[in-house]
Amino acid sequence: MDFTPLKSALESKAYQNIADICDELMLKVSAQGVEFQDEWPYTIHILGHIYVNDINSARFLWKTIPPVVKDNQPEVAAAWKIGQELWVRNYAGVHEAIRGFNWTSEVKGLVTAFSELYTKKMFQLLLSGYSTISVGDTALFLGMNEEDASNYALQRGWTVDSVSRMLTVKKQPIVTEQKLDPSKLQRLTEYVFHLEH
Incomplete structure (x- = not known):
């Protein structure tokens, strides 16, 4: 084979x-x-x-x-x-x-790569689903101990309240790209021209 x-x-x-x-x-x-x-x-x-x-x-x-x-x-x-x-x-x-x-x-390489991919996926799930989450729950989702999970989240812009042990999720800005369609611009120009004349 x-x-x-x-x-x-x-x-x-x-x-x-x-x-x-x-x-x-x-x-x-x-x-x-x-x-x-x-x-x-x-x-x-x-x-x-x-x-x-x-x-x-x-x-x-x-x-x-x-x-x-x-x-x-x-x-x-x-x-x-x-x-x-x-x-x-x-x-x-x-x-x-x-x-x-x-x-x-x-x-081992395949398992490690999957583990990293899965952790990123879980982090994105937390990012989209929570505004605040406990350090313990974050650790559970990410498969890490609480200290590592806190550090992982902090490195990605989240904040932690050391008293309540709650993480505040930092939402990523939504970037939308507007594309200008020349044909639409042409039709709009013709329409405005027609209204003025």
Whole structure:
């Protein structure tokens, strides 16, 4: 089995392509009627779907993995644990699942990249959903201890009340770009000209 495209994507950190590469390779191998259950990089495949937030595909893949693989490859089960926590929207559980396994060097980069991406996503969720939030809740969403969560938020312009341990969210200014359509400007000019004459 030639995993060169997959290895290249992992080495170049093109993690957004992992799921598609694995899906395509799996289809090719399956079409050839080759048995591959022991060799297949199920952990990477599941994590690839999780990375692009395609939990349905990760769930479907998990259901198709032979029980012997699930039993004999704990890293596969650890990858799916992240998917399970995402499925039930247990934000803190996602971080716990990430930290709760000693990942092999082959997948560590992918897991780390997903963790960073997920933390940014959770921060954006807090940013859009709250005006104030406790340091403890922020830490829970971001998968950090309270001090790190406070520092993370402070570095992004939030403020903290040290007495109440509440963070005040700094809303990002909304930048809207107006585009001038020359045809509309021409019609407006003609309309004004018509009114004046």
